[in-house]
Amino acid sequence: MxxxxxxxxxxxxxxxxxxxxxxxxxxxxxxxxxxxxxxxAPRKDETAMRDRKPDTVIIPPHKYDLERLPFAKRLLELRPGECIWPINDGSPFLFCAAKTAGKYCQHHQSRAVAVHRIAKREK
Known part of the structure; x- marks a missing residue:
């Protein structure tokens, strides 16, 4: 053209x-x-995919999470300085929303570090 x-x-x-x-x-x-x-092209074996371990570490709920549930907020309602730890498994996701200086409150920060150590050991 x-x-x-x-x-x-x-x-x-x-x-x-x-x-x-x-x-x-x-x-x-x-x-x-x-x-x-x-x-x-290699074909995916369905049984191998079903028996495979998940890549993510599932963190079980804690008693603290149940205590925070009445104060939980949805993601769009969170403000800076509130904990962004999800405390339920969806419909809708609710977050801790406790006052904090970083991303997580002190309790959830310690849980995150513990999970990181466990995941690091497994690899």
Missing amino acids: ARRFGVSPNVVVGIALPNRALFSWKPRARKLPTAREQER
């Missing part, structure tokens, strides 16, 4: 980008894998 009008390709792009409605959209062709590539 640029050659046809005797301008550089950058000029065409400079005109086309701000005026996208004037230009028709053409979807890009997707490259499909060949039969040879499909044969080489």
